[in-house]
Every structure is written in C-alpha cells, then in structure tokens.
Amino acid sequence: MSDVVLEAHNIVKTYGSSRHPQVVLHGVDLTVHEGECVAVVGASGSGKTTLTRILFGLDAPDSHVDGLDVRYEGRSLMGDHAHEAHDLLRMQSGIVYQNPFESLDPRWPAGRSVAEPLQLRRIAQRHHHAHQEPMLDDAAIAQAVADALETVALDPQEFMWRYPVDMSGGQAQRVAIARAIIKQPHVLLADEPMSAIDVAARIQIIDAFESARKRNPNMAIVMVSHDLGVVQQLADHIVVMLDGRIVEQGPTEELLHNPQHDYTRELIAAATM
Numbered sequence: 001m002s003d004v005v006l007e008a009h010n011i012v013k014t015y016g017s018s019r020h021p022q023v024v025l026h027g028v029d030l031t032v033h034e035g036e037c038v039a040v041v042g043a044s045g046s047g048k049t050t051l052t053r054i055l056f057g058l059d060a061p062d063s064h065v066d067g068l069d070v071r072y073e074g075r076s077l078m079g080d081h082a083h084e085a086h087d088l089l090r091m092q093s094g095i096v097y098q099n100p101f102e103s104l105d106p107r108w109p110a111g112r113s114v115a116e117p118l119q120l121r122r123i124a125q126r127h128h129h130a131h132q133e134p135m136l137d138d139a140a141i142a143q144a145v146a147d148a149l150e151t152v153a154l155d156p157q158e159f160m161w162r163y164p165v166d167m168s169g170g171q172a173q174r175v176a177i178a179r180a181i182i183k184q185p186h187v188l189l190a191d192e193p194m195s196a197i198d199v200a201a202r203i204q205i206i207d208a209f210e211s212a213r214k215r216n217p218n219m220a221i222v223m224v225s226h227d228l229g230v231v232q233q234l235a236d237h238i239v240v241m242l243d244g245r246i247v248e249q250g251p252t253e254e255l256l257h258n259p260q261h262d263y264t265r266e267l268i269a270a271a272t273m
C-alpha cells in the first residue's frame with residue numbers, strides 16, 4: 001500500500017456552549033493514502049465537512065482528547081511544529097468548493113483566477129528567496145494555466161479571457177478545479193463539488209477530476225458528498241458517516257456490492273447516478 005498522506009486520530013468536535021454542547025464528531029479516525037480518492041458520504045449534518053476541514057487543517061478538533069492527532073505526510077498539525085506542518089499543507093493542497101461562483105472572483109477572467117495560486121507562490125519565492133525550486137516567470141505561469149485548463153477540457157484560447165458571468169455552472173466548476181490543481185497539489189479537498197451542478201454537466205466534472213488524477217497520479221483526493229452515486233466512479237475508498245461517526249468504510253466496489261450497514265443500504269437505494 002502507498003504512503004499515508006493524511007491521517008486523523010480520535011477526532012472529537014463539539015459546538016455550542018459548555019451548558020449546551022453539541023458533539024458533532026465522536027472520536028473519528030480517517031486515513032488517506034497517496035494517489036487515493038476517498039469519498040466521505042452521509043446525510044446532511046452527519047459531520048462530513050467538519051471532519052474533512054479538520055483533516056486539511058482548516059478547523060481545529062477539541063483539544064485534550066486522548067490519542068488525538070492530525071498528520072500531514074507524517075507531520076503533526078497539533079504538536080510543537082504545527083506551524084510548519086500547516087504551512088506545508090497549505091502550500092501543497094487545493095480545495096474545490098460546492099459553488100464555483102463563490103470561489104471565482106467575478107471581476108477576473110478565468111485565466112487570472114487559475115493563475116493566482118502560482119502568482120502567490122512567485123511572491124512567496126521572492127520574499128523567502130526559495131532557491132530549491134526554479135523561479136516562476138510569466139511564460140511558465142501562462143503555460144501552467146493553459147495546461148490546467150486543458151486538463152479540465154476547457155479550451156485555453158477561449159476561456160483565458162472568459163468571465164464567470166459568461167460561464168455555465170459546470171464550466172465555472174471546471175475553472176475552479178483548474179485553479180485548485182495548478183500547483184500540482186499533493187492533496188485535494190472537494191466539498192460537494194457536484195451538488196450545485198446540473199445533472200447533465202456532472203459527467204464533465206467527473207472527467208475533470210479523472211484527468212487531474214491522470215496528470216498527477218500521486219495526488220490524493222478527499223471528496224465530500226451526500227450522494228453515493230455521484231462519487232462511485234471516482235472513489236477508490238468510501239467512508240460512510242452517520243451522526244458524527246463512521247459507520248462503515250471500504251473499497252468502493254466491495255462497499256457498494258456488499259454493504260454491511262442498514263444506512264449504507266439506504267444511501268445506495270437513494271443514489272442518483
């Protein structure tokens with residue numbers, strides 16, 4: 001089995017006040033390997049987004065829990081060197097959100113939105129004199145933007161200058177995916193990337209993720225969805241959540257053909273694709 005890139009151990013998360021605590025994650029463990037696509041599925045409110053945000057260092061779990069840890073490529077996001085681990089994870093991860101129009105600046109053409117993560121990397125290179133990687137020039141950034149747009153099957157000539165207002169939801173989501181993958185991230189979080197997209201365009205989003213994986217086979221993807229049907233074509237491993245707990249997980253084929261939990265059977269019956 002390939003290397004573990006992300007791991008979460010005994011994650012507890014409580015919202016609310018001390019008088020009215022609401023525990024939304026009850027000691028959850030999750031492991032993601034290099035190159036693997038893990039889908040986290042379950043009903044609305046089951047804790048999928050909270051768990052995956054914690055896994056990507058975007059939210060903090062309850063502290064003072066025995067056995068608690070969150071690690072990226074072996075580095076703990078919780079311990080003494082948490083800052084370095086968070087910085088590394090931020091640099092080496094990409095995120096795709098549910099609504100592409102909220103993640104793209106409406107004043108910018110697609111080319112600029114897709115280029116921005118590399119522009120920011122170039123600024124960081126200038127500040128930190130990072131000599132371990134070649135300095136990005138304008139031509140390298142333009143080429144990377146064209147490559148990323150091609151990966152998601154958008155013609156760079158046409159889309160470089162297209163504004164979000166002139167895109168369909170599916171096209172805008174593919175631009176958002178191009179933006180998320182341009183840095184060749186090690187880990188990609190996609191939170192309900194298809195639920196705001198009409199059913200006809202979903203296949204293009206699936207194709208976009210598939211070609212992003214082909215281009216960067218070591219990249220791990222964590223995909224959140226409430227719909228098993230949507231993720232079955234992409235996921236290698238499915239994790240089923242119910243009321244803040246993982247009730248079942250396993251390789252996609254095995255889980256879909258031989259579900260062990262009643263709730264997994266319900267999800268399979270309700271799947272849309």
Ligand SMILES: Nc1ncnc2c1ncn2[C@@H]1O[C@H](COP(=O)(O)OP(=O)(O)OP(=O)(O)O)[C@@H](O)[C@H]1O
Pocket residue numbers: 015016024042043044045046047048049050051226
């Ligand atoms: N910032 C917050 N403050 C208080 N409660 C929260 C907060 N964020 C999430 N919750 C609660 O935590 C629970 C889990 O939410 P979460 O968004 O992780 O679930 P989910 O499975 O991703 O649901 P959905 O599919 O609707 O996004 C829900 O009951 C939600 O109301």
